[in-house]
Every structure is written in C-alpha cells, then in structure tokens.
Amino acid sequence: MNQSKKRWLATCSAPSLLAISIAAATSPVIAEDALLEEVITIGTRVEGRSATDSSAPIDIVTGDQFVNQGDGDLNNLLRNVVPSYNVNAKPIADAASIVRPANLRGLPPDSTLVLVNGKRRHRAAVISFLGSGVSDGAQGPDISAIPAIALKQVEVLRDGAAAQYGSDAIAGVINFQLKDAAEGGAVEVKHATTAEGDGDQSTIAANFGLPLTDSGFVNVSMEYRQQDSTSRSVQRDDAAQLIEDGNTYVANPAQVWGQPEVNDDTKFFINSAIELSDSAELYAFGNYASRATDGGFYFRNPESRPGVYAIEGDPLIGDLDASNGIYDCIGMSHAEAQSSDECFSYTEMFPGGFTPRFGGELEDYSAVFGVRGEIGDGIGYDISASTGHNEVDFIIYNTVNATLGPDSPTKFNPGGYVQNETNFNIDLTKSTELSGMPLHMAAGFEWREEEFEVKIGDTASWVVGDLAEQGFLIGSNGFSGFGPEVVGTFDRDNIGLYTDFELELTDNLRLGSAVRWEDFSDFGDTSNYKFSAHYTINELIALRSTLSTGFRAPTPGQSNITNVTTAYTNGELANRGTIPPTNPIAMVKGGAQLQPEESRSFTIGTILSAGDWDITLDYFQIAVTDRITQSANQELTDEERDQLVADGISGADSLEYFRFYTNDFDTKTRGVDLVATYPLGDATDFNLAMNWTETEITDYSPETMDEMRIRQLEEGLPEVRGNASITHSAETWRGLIRLNYYGSYWEAHLDDYSLPIDAGDEWTVDIEAAYDFNESMTLIAGAENVFNNYPDKNPWSGVAGAQYPETAPMGFNGALYYMRAQYEF
Template identity: 80%
Template sequence: MKENKKRWLAACGAPSLLAMAVAAVSSPAVAEDALLEEVITIGTRVEGRSATDSSAPIDIVTGDEFVNQGDGDLNNLLRNVVPSYNVNAKPISDAASIVRPANLRGLPPDSTLVLVNGKRRHRASVIAFLGSGVSDGAQGPDISAIPAIALKQVEVLRDGAAAQYGSDAIAGVINFQLKDAAEGGTVEVKHATTAEGDGDQSMVAANFGLPLTDSGFVNFSMEYREQDSTSRSTQRDDAAQLIADGNTHVANPAQIWGQPEVDDDTKFFINSAIELNDTVELYAFGNYASRSTDGGFYFRNPENRDGVFTYKDEVDTNGDGVPDKEVVLPLIGDLDPSNGIDNCQNVSVSEAHDLDECFSFTEMFPGGFTPRFGGDLEDYSMVFGLRGELANGIGYDVSASRGQNKVDFHIYNTINATMGPNTPTSFSPGGYAQTETNFNIDLTKATEISGKALYMAGGFEWREEEFEVNMGDEASWTQGPLTEQEFLIGSNGFSGFGPEVIGTFDRDNIALYTDFELEATDNLRLGTALRWEDFSDFGSTFNYKVSGHWAINDVIALRSTYSTGFRAPTPAQSNISNVTTAFADSQLENKGTIPPTNPVAVLKGGKQLQPEESKNFTIGAIIAAGDWDITLDYFQISVSDRITQSADQELSEAEKAQLVADGISGADSLTSIRFYTNDFDTKTRGIDVVATYPLGDATDLSFAANWTDTEVTKYREETISDMRLGQLEDGLPNIRGNATISHAGEGWRGLVRLNYYGSYWEAHLDDYSLPIDAGDEWTVDIEGAYDFSDSLSLIAGAENLFNNYPDKNPWSGVAGAEYPETAPMGFNGALYYVRAQYEF
C-alpha cells in the first residue's frame, strides 16, 4: 500500500512538474510568430516533419496503396508493401490462427508498438503458443480489426522508440492515421478467388465524412467481409494406410491445411474532431469489430492416438518377467466400475462393440477424427481528447482511452475422452479478454536558444492492463468417469478453462518523458528523449534516445539514432495456464503452458518475469540525385533477457499430479510443460533501401528492399533447443523486396509489382527431425482500373499473377501439408479479384 501511494503521489504531481519544466526553459524573447507544435506525427514531437527530414527511417504508405490490392486482411496488405514486415498463413496454429502474429524486422509481434492517430492501441487477447519459433508466446496487437478503407496513411517507424512511446517499441512503431474528411466518401465492392477456385473473399466497404457544425468533422468507415477456407493438402501416410487396410471411414484428406474460414468479419471506425474556439479542439475516435474464425486441427488416428483410442504399456517379450518393450494397445473403457475397472482390459476393439460394459471410441469415430477449432472475436476501442494552446504558447494534448480485445474459443468434432459415450462433440472451452485503459498528458513548446530553434515536449502516462481468463463449459474441463482409466481429460485438442485457472490478472504503470529537438545549424538537427516508467509488478525502467540529421548539401543527408528500450512482460505471459495438442517426435502430444511462478515451473528454473532490454542503433543516408530519391539505412537491435516460452520440460508423475491439483485441466496427459522466462539474447542487423524515380509525367518507379539477420548471442541449452535456434535465426527470409511501376492515364490507371521472398528454414510441425530448406520465390502483382465517370471505377487485378507456389514440402506424408506452413509468400497460389468503386 505504501509503495502504491508513493507511485500515485508521483503521478498526481507529474503534470504540474512537467508544465513548470517546459515553462522554465521557455524564453520570453521568443518571436511572436513561434508556432505551437502538436504531437501528430510519428518519431518526432515536431509538427510538419517529412519522412526525409526525420532522424529515423520511416515508411509512409498511403491509404490507396492498401485499398489497391486484392486481399482483405490488413496484415497481408501491409506485408505486400513493407518488406521488413512478415506474416504467414498460420493454418493449424491453435489460437494464432485467429489473430496471426506478424514480425517487423525479424522480431516478435509484441516488439512492435501500434498506434492509431498517435495513440497507443491495445494488444490482442490471443497468445501465440504455436508461433513458428519467432513468435512463440508473443501477445501482439490485432491490426486486422482495422478496415483499410478507414486509413488516410500509415507510418512505419523502423527504429527503437521506447524512450518516446514506452513499452513494446523495440522493433519499431506503426501509426495508423484515420481519414478526416468532412465531406464526400467512397463505396467499394470486391470479390476475389484463388486460381484453384477456393478461398473466395467477398467484401463491401464504405467511408464518408460529414461536417460537425462549421468547425468540425465526423468521418465513418465500415467494412463487411467473408472468407472461405482453402485446402492445400495431401493425404497423410497413416490415413492412406488405414484406407488401404480397409477402413472406409477415413476422410480424404484426413487433415486440412489451408487458410481458415472467416465469417461475419465486421469492422467499424469513427474519427471526429471539433474546434471549440480558436485554440482548443475536442477529438474522439474509436472502433468496433467482430469476426468468427474456423480452422483445422490434427487428425486423431484410431490406431495410435493415446488417451482416446490407445494407451502405451510395457510387455515382457523374452519371458524373464521383466518388461522390455513398449507396445500400443487398444484403450477400452469399463463403463461399470462398480465391480472394478479391469473387466475390459483384455477385450478387443471388436468385442467391446458388442459389450454394454466395455467401450471404445472407435464406436463413435471408426475412422478417427479431426477437430475443428476457432473463435469468436470482438474488438472495441474509444479515445477522447482535448488539445490546444495555452496563453504562454505551451501546447497540450490530454486524452483518455479504453480498448478491449476478446476471444471466445470453440472446438467441435472432438470429445472429452473421460466422459466416454456421454461426451458431447462440441465445446466452448472458454476465452481470453485483454482490456487496456490509458490516460495521457502531452505538453509541447517551441522556443529558441541563442537564435536556434528548440522544440520541447514532456508528458505523463498512466496505463492499466487487464487479462481475463473466462471459464469454459463444464464438459470442456471436467474429469469424467473414465479419468482413472488413462483417458484424456478435457476437450481434446484444446482443453477448457476450469474454475481454478480462470480469473483477472492486472497491472498498472506510470510514465514520465521529455523530448527535445534542436536546430543546431541550418543543416544540423539534434534530438534527445528520456523516459521513466514504473510498473506495479516488477518495478521501474529508464530509457533514452539520441538522434541527429545532417544535410551535407542538396544531394545527400545523413541521419542516425541510438537508443535503449524495453518490453514489459504482459499480465498474460506472467499468469497464463493452457493445454494444447501439438506435433512432436512424429506424433501428437499434449503440451502445457503454466505460470513461471507455479511451484512446478520454479523447480525447473521459472521465476518472476522481468522486462526485456534493448539497444538500438541506426545510421542512414538520404540521397536526392537528379530525379532519384533514395534512402539507405543500416540498423542493429540487441535485445537481452528476451521473454519467450521455455523449451519443453518433461514432467514426473508427481509433478503431473501437482498440476492437476492446481486445476490445470488435462495436466495428467501432459508429456511436457513450458513457462515464460527471460531466457536469451539476440542481435538483429539489417539494411533497408527505398527508392523512387519518375519515368514520366504519369509513370513512377518505386523500389523497396530489406535484409535482416538475427543471431542468438546468449542462451541456456536447458531451455533453448537447436530447433528453436534455427527458427529464430533462419525462420524468416533474410531478404525481402519489391519493385513497382505505376501509371495514371486519362481515365485509367495501372500498376505492376514484382515481389521477392528470400530463402528460409522450417522445422515442419515444430519437429527438428523434419527440416525444410525452402528456396527463394518471385511473384508478380498486377492491377488495372478504368473510370467510367468521375465517380465510378472498375478495377481488376491479381496477386501472384502466375500462380507461383513455394517449394513442395518433402514431409507432406507426415501430416498432409503440401507446402511449408510458414511460407512467407503464402501457399494459396494466385488470387484474382475485381472491385467496383464509387466516389461522391
């Protein structure tokens, strides 16, 4: 209580202290026409800076660049135009299929801070337990809840910015700026399909602005989208063998690899502001989004799925009375335990079908079964603020926001094996909710020192994060009557959340920052930022940033930054419990995630999580040579004590019993557990190149490329496996790039984009014995538009025009995936689309 009181006293006094600090540095000799600089751009507190004026590399992507594509998921749209941004399909990845993890500059999704109109956006409730190594255990934001038609432009700051914006800004910052027109609008209708004739996407979107009195605006955006599933699957070898052996109940293919089905993908955004007088503006914006995702899971083989159809036992094969061989035996349940539970032990599967007392799940699923898994997502946010200028020239921006992302999971075509023949086949395992509340005060001031322009800023932030685990239906976690007979507890594939593990876990923090930019000479700009934050769970951090921009002449300018940063562990990472089914050692295994402070985790090295710490360095050049505009930037990001899931830790029977007692449904079936830990250090280096050149009055050439290399510099062999090392260092392509030619003619326009995806390495199914060395790939996108009038246009195009696919998966027979699941270009082939646009 005393510590909290001290933190609140500091928080309450912060605004007045910052105001006094800014006023004290302000000189009364400032010219009367000194401008009030509002915090409206990324990477700087100074209004009006362009990307080439910035000391840090920034990509500017216009709203049209997002809309003029075939896909409807904002993650894919961003990947197509920003080479350092990677996201893949996640066909069978547990909850990561619902909110796909994306990677900026080779780092996990929660190392990138996402802003909307310059305000922090809440993270998603989904944790990527199966994140292909790079994103394992990450909890990043869900940008797919943002409709592309709502965007005026997007700024991607490719630089560490924790000293400016706080936690998560290690890899960079993405700021989505909403449209703010007070009149006019656009309506779009789009349909897309793959060359295979599946994966149809249909979308209707609209944006329009209205005046809000004579001094304001309100701008509305909405989008409705449906996406069909795809299948790029082959028949599994084991399923094919079952069919060859005469089992006519096995599906072909037994397991589906493809993009999930997305239904009722609905998105709304509103952006508004009104001037109350000449110096004060009231603003508000927010969103609501919902969708339902349904995807595939792993096939349960009726001849070897332990805990459902079979169990393992050791037998004596040489007659010496000592068991010397492990065998797989049918698991037959005794439905009448009143006379003991051994009566069905030696009964065959066929005999069990004829006995009322004995039960085999082959009666319900003679060909095995493949669960379907997904979730219903809801996302909302609201931001209110007041900004303006005081009489002494100090600008202010006071805002409050609240956002929530909630997912309710569903799984069907599966069972709770302990319930025997009385099990339902559809479950609601529960869900997660992430809620964040922010309060910010930002102050700015433009002044002079010795005739040199000085821009100052200071601010205060209070933030609270809440992570809630909601209970599943009882059948998804209960221990049924067959529990003591080696049947698995909980909904198979994704166990439900029982009463012992549900709850709300929260944390709050306060922050103070200062930011200065000095025009040292006509050609040299220097900047510095300092930030202190204090968290209720692990304590405080202090970070800084220095930057410079030197215009050598009219042709070339140099820029550089150096900063320290941090990423705080989320309340979810510190407290989550989960059981999921994953592939390991060529078979399905139940793997658990438990809190690092759980006694079982502590025995294996778990402890209270601490923030990651980073050091970020960039140096680059801005070149204007003739008609060429070129930026070339080198970056290096060193991250220590990275938070991740540990390697799999084997469990003793006593430890399993302890986890069951702790209320973790299905813990008795676990082969291993993981927990979050500050575990290893990495160094990520890279080069970004962006160039534009006008080929004529109406034709432009643009080029963007990224090279990124990550090295794990320190780790513990006990918790980081060779497989995970390979995923971290080689799981994403080192080189990505694209070149675009666009032309705008009289009444028509067109573009052609050439995309390059470098080679990468995949541990297929997260199994080190199934390596894939996938080669590089080229794809071509094309789009053409014809204007029937000033208002109506018809657009047609193709992504991956020539229907190129990644290299074939050499292990496709293991689980049926025809292509590598982590292919950075996707594995659906060509996407052809047509859309109509009406502007008014």
C-alpha cells in the first residue's frame, strides 16, 4: 500500500472529529429564482447570512454586472467591478501572456483561493516566470476559462480564510456561483473594437436551463470568442538605426507591444442537481475550455544578438565543414559568409533580424460530483469528489535553434505543462443550542492530490547541434525546449481536517472560530486558526472583526520546474534560467526545500445604515512570512554553467543568470476598503467602491532579493483603486455610467532597474445603454474608457518599442467600443 493511501485510511479511522456536525443547513435542493443577491455562501457555513451580516468583508457581484461590459476576458470584467482586484496586460511575458496573473489585495494570484459553487478550482499549468515582480513565479488558477454568461453571482471574500478552506486563501477567496435555473435562457452576440480600429473581439454566448425530471435542473452555458491583436508600438532605436544604415529587411515596427491574438476561445459549463429524496440531492457540474494564444517576443538584432549573429562583439560565422577544423570562417563578415559554401551566417535566413512569435494551446476541464442533504438529528452533510485538468502546449516560431545552422527549422513545439488535481471532501453541519444560545457547528475532511507534469519538446527545440562548440546558442531561441533530462511528473498529496463554530451570544453579538490541520507529503503538517466577531450596536451601526493565521503550500511545479527564457537584464537581452531550489547550484546560492508561506491577518470594520445609505468600511492587515518567490538574478560562473549543461538543461550554455524558488522574505500588506450604495430614485442607484492597499517588505536576504524586486513588490501596483457608478432603469431602456480611478505606480520597464517608470494616476469613464424592443430582444451599446485615455508615455520607448508602460493597471489599448444583442427566452 502506498504512503498516501495509508495516510488517507488513517485519517478516515478518526471518527471523533468528523462526527462533529457543522454550522449550517446545506444548500437548498433546487435553488430558488427568488434567492436574494445579498445572500452569501462563503466566509460562513451558516445558511442565509447576508454580506452585511458577515464578520468579514465580502463583495457580491451579480452575473449581470459581468455581462454588461465590453471585454470578453473574465479577469478584466472582475477588475472593472472589484477595486482590490488587479490584472494588467502581458504583451511579452512568456507563458504569463497565456494565463495572465491577477492580484487580490496586493498579493500574488496563488494567494487567492478560487471556488466554483463552493468547491476548490484547480490551478493552471502555467507558471508566471515574468510576473512584473508581484506575480513572479506564481501559479494560480485560470479564471478566464469561465464564461461570464454562466455566472449567477460572484462572492469576493476579502479576508484570510485558510483555517476555513485550506491552502492559498491568504489574500481571500473568490467563489463563482453558476446559474441554476431549470428553464429559460439567453443568447448573446457581441462585437467590440478599439478606437484605433484593432483588437476586435467577437463573442457569441448562450445559456439555457432544462428540467431534470420533476425535481432537478440542468443549466448549460457556452461561449465562443475571437480576439485580434493590438499594437501600441514605436520603432526601436536599434531597428531604426539599421534601417537608416540601409538594411531594408527590418520590419517596422521590429517588435510589437500589444495584447496577443486569441483564437477559438471556447468555453462550456454545465451545472445540475436532482432530488434523491425529501432530504437529499445529487449534484454535478463541470467545464471544458480551450483556446490558442499568439503573442510577441523580443527583436533579435542582426548585428549584435549574441549566440546567433555575434560573439563577443564580432560577427558569429559558423563553419559547416568540421572535418578540416572549425576556424576557417573566423574573421569573416556576414556578407562574406553568405558567398561561401563552407561558412554560414544567420543573415542568410533572417537578413533583417527576427522577432520570435510565442504562444500556446490551452485545454482546461473539470468535473465535480456530490451528494448533500440531511440525516437524523438535523445533521447536514455534503460529500463530493472532483477532478481538474489544465494543460498548455507551447509553440514558438519565426526563430531558430542556432546550433543547427541552415538545417534549423523556424517553428518549434518546445513542450508543455500539465496540472492535474483530485479532491475528495466530506463536510458535516448541525445547528443546536448552548445554554439557550444558538450554536452552529462544522467539521470536515479533505484529501487532495496535485500533479505537475513537464512534457518533452520536439527534438529540434532542445537538441545540441554541430555549431554548439562554435558559440551558437542551443535550443529554440527565446524559449528553449524541454529536453529528456528535465521532463517528468511531480506530485504531492495532503489531507486536512477542520472544525468551525459560530455562537450567537445575544441577538446583537455573534462569535466565530475555526481550526484547520493539514498534512502534506512533501513538507509536513501545518495548523491554522481563525476568530471572528460581529456586533450590532443599533439599527444604524454594526462592527465586525476577524483574526486569523494562514498558509500557502508551494506547488509541485514551483518545487521542481526548470525553464530557460529571454529577458532584459542590465539593459541587455539575456537568457535567464529557473532551476529547482534543491539543485546543487541553487543550494550554493541559498536554495533549499520549499516550505509553506505563513500569514497572520486581521480585519476590523463597520457597517453603517444611515437613511438610504448603506456603507461598509474595513481595515485589513496581512503579514506574510517566508514568502515563496523567485530569487533575484544570480550570476553564473563558467563552472556552474558547464555543470547545468552536463545536467542536460537545454539552453544552459547561453545562461548568464538564473533564479530559483525560495522562502526568502517577509511582507506586511495593509489597506482600507470602502463600499457605499445609495438609491437616487425608484429606478436609479449610486454605487461607490474604493480600495487602498500598501505593501512593505519587512525582512529579506540581500543575497537573493535586490532593490528592483523590492520596489516592484512595494510600488508595482497602484495603492489606490476605485470606481463610482450610476445605473438607471426605465420601462424599455436602461443606462450605466462608471468612473474608474487608478492610482500611480512604479515600473521597472522590461524588468530592468536601469529603466524606471514613475507613472501617474489615471481616470477612465465607461458607459452603456440598452433598449428593450420587447420582452425578449434587447440591443446594447457601450464603451469602456470612452474618452480614449492612455497611461503616461514610456520614457524608454526606444529601447524595445513599447509606447506605454506594460504594467499599466488600466491597460494600454485605449477605448473599447462595443455592441451587443441579447435574446431571452
């Protein structure tokens, strides 16, 4: 019997904890259409709580708030309505341009737990090696695989909740609730374009509900989307000089900065449930998604790119006839080499240089099955099993494996990543009394297995060609393929037990507590707790507060990944590697077996109901120790480089720097959230949401953390974000206007500390109007950033051609205008 099965059986034999019944009755067998939007399902296990009853701050976003926008990426839609949620464009960021990292409350994407219908969603296979500092090395879930039309509502718990839900819930929890109607539906067609006339997005989506016998439902959602690329580029200085010098083969622009092209973006979700009896139901939901992404990379200068066109400042000319030595071509110019049968220059293939194109094909699917209901003595139960799969197969073209010379292909499949997760959960519930006071109790068990796989690339993407010993770079240039020595499957399993209590001491005072213990097969166990309180002073004001500890476990991918990519360092384009922290070379620089991050957090807030005003104001602080991230760049010696080559790491011969994952620094993140609503009339509402978040590095190791990373972490995201909106609904039409504010931020352009950008704050305005032709047909028109505002210009645009800061929180595409037609039935 393997170790994981032994641990699973040992836990199942401990009935004393699992026998404790928990806090709330289970979800209703068939969801009611009349369910109030304010009712929450996260942050508490007591049924029927509202957001204002919660002891922790929770944002509730209705499905309509997502659909009534122009963009088609759920990450952008969530950013527009939740100020503490930040995501920016990733025009040239390796795999991060395929699954963009997002940040809740200033922390990386894998510090936020994502749920669908209250069940943990699997993380993406993509690891963000280029994450603008804040998200460097993060591996979070792929939210963009969820179609907006499938959503009934979204709950954003802005509070540490690891004691309740387990790993990753340091920054908070986002729960996507799927539609559950048993009848009716809608079909939508949308087209959007930018003010520049590029970046077209075309989307068709549908949702419909069907009865499943007389006591169940099946609700299906589908979406198909195409997205064109944009360009907000200027010609690079070096490319402009080449053209001025007479090179007519250089493209203009030589390098494109803009959103990538997305093709065949297909999303499918199904949600279903059926009554088994008066006290039990069977439920199931799942998804399938796929898309292909095609983006840009950095320009390779035909006069100076090391390892392809140049070596130590001189032309790099390959001798194709090794039988008579390899020195016959030394000293030749590129032009001379082109006239020789024995000597080779890459100007023969790419006389104007080349800019690789990089992308990938993503596939994502999941399935959740469960049964829930109530057994004797009012004990509620929910037993579920789930599986999730995310896979990315990379592609790079318009590039070469320089060591293959004229035999090099120009298109490669460098391999891929696969993330698989399996979960099994038992949750129990019971409400009782303690000395006449209502007591809600909870307990549960979880078993989870994570598996990360590195898939081998095609041979040409990693093979060592004949020109390697002459100074040419090994592997597909820009993103080297995964060779036999670095591929493999890495897994980890864990078990968890939790208890959860809420006691209503009086009609005005409620106290809560939660304790969770988890044991991981790779690093051991961890225990966490949470305390909460909600006190109603009077009808006008209530107070709430939480105090908790949390953790985030390192992923198997972070612990074992090897990768070579191209990035700017000290003003020059250089190959940079990521190696496992337990690699002997990493251990010389301070690498070690990764341990979980640990957090301590608290919130304190007030809820005001003054007349028609509803206002919540919450302060939070999150202290995280032993944060997991990629180290700063470590310079390689010749001996270390040779050792990595001997270890079979493709492209290691060209590495100048490397990074590794490490538990290396501590941070303190604090902030304030303000949410206010006010009815301006019977059909008009005003909504305001503001967030201030500040992060401070409190401890770090100078050997692995540099000043650039510190500034990226502390200043890379705007400290202040907010939006204010007015909505109006009449008999046949409705309208929306939303004012968005993005605070100032700092960017190390191209991840290079010598290229700083101090970008100022910005305002944008969104508008939308809809007209109902009848009860079924509606036509909608709108604009995001209607006045076509752009972020501050990039003062270093000539270096690589980016006209605007790449990390601009508002994006850099300008206005997006859209039309949408909706038919409901």
